[in-house]
Amino acid sequence: MTIKAIVLDIDGTLLNDKKKIPLATKNTLINAQQKGIKLILASGRPTSGMLGFAEELEMKKHHGLLVSYNGAKVIDCQTSNVLFDQSMTVEEGKAVLEHMKKFDVKPMIDKDDYMYVNDVYNCDVTYKGTKLNIIEYESRGGNYKLCEITDLAAFLNEPISKILTAGEPEYLSAHHQEMMAPFKNLLNCVFTADFYFEFTAKGIDKAKALDTVLLPMGISSENIAAFGDGHNDISLVQYAGKGIAMENAVPELKAAADHITRSNNDDGIHHMLEQLLSY
DSSP: OOOOEEEEOIIIIISOTTSOOOHHHHHHHHHHHHTTOEEEEEOSSOGGGTHHHHHHTTGGGGTOEEEEGGGTEEEETTTOOEEEEOOBOHHHHHHHHHHHTTSSOEEEEEETTEEEESOSSSOEEEETTEEEEHHHHHHHHTTOEEEEOSOHHHHOOSOBSOEEEEOOHHHHHHHHHHHHGGGTTTEEEEEEETTEEEEEETTOOHHHHHHHHHGGGTOOGGGEEEEEOSGGGHHHHHHSSEEEEOTTSOHHHHHHOSEEOOOTTTTHHHHHHHHHTTO
């Protein structure tokens, strides 16, 4: 196969556990772009939480793309043009936020420079056996200022790309079916980490966003190598001609992938691209 595009999830895939891009991976990705291969970052993160990595990878020089909010939005790094945008309606967003009041979860929504939450202090969840301040973690990752809103459902007044809920992994595992029940046929509802459960517009995922913007550019699915580690990457690796799971990926993604590479802490992307780009 001829690889024309490389698509990467960010957390757990491009980034190691220190939230850094490994040097060998960074150099390989920059070299690939210099050879004419389009680089695409596809993440559940908001666009603002992806820009720093795009700059580090020199994507602006090469018309790299950012697929944010799990596929709800796509922008061109060079022009900042929005190539795809499909949000939930105000009514859908309000219904989700109203329903979340029944559960022990921490909903988060963003608008412009701010992330809005109910309580900036009641914000710990368990991550790898330790307590994580999830509000601070998410707001810093998206470069947001924080604002408390008592009633997020009443506050929402415009279409929204994504509603993020955070909670204890055991609680979300036990209750996510109830959380998604009213919206199962209306919205996309998916885990993006064991402590994150997210809502986006119906039919939205990373694969749909890519198919919409890449086909007009002459890049079809068989020309794509895609890497991921989470449940929200399953459609992505199934769509790509070469779908690759990281060694640290969830079992369901490994089962869907064509290949399994080394972990995010062991330059898995670099090692797999060394093989693929030498074909």
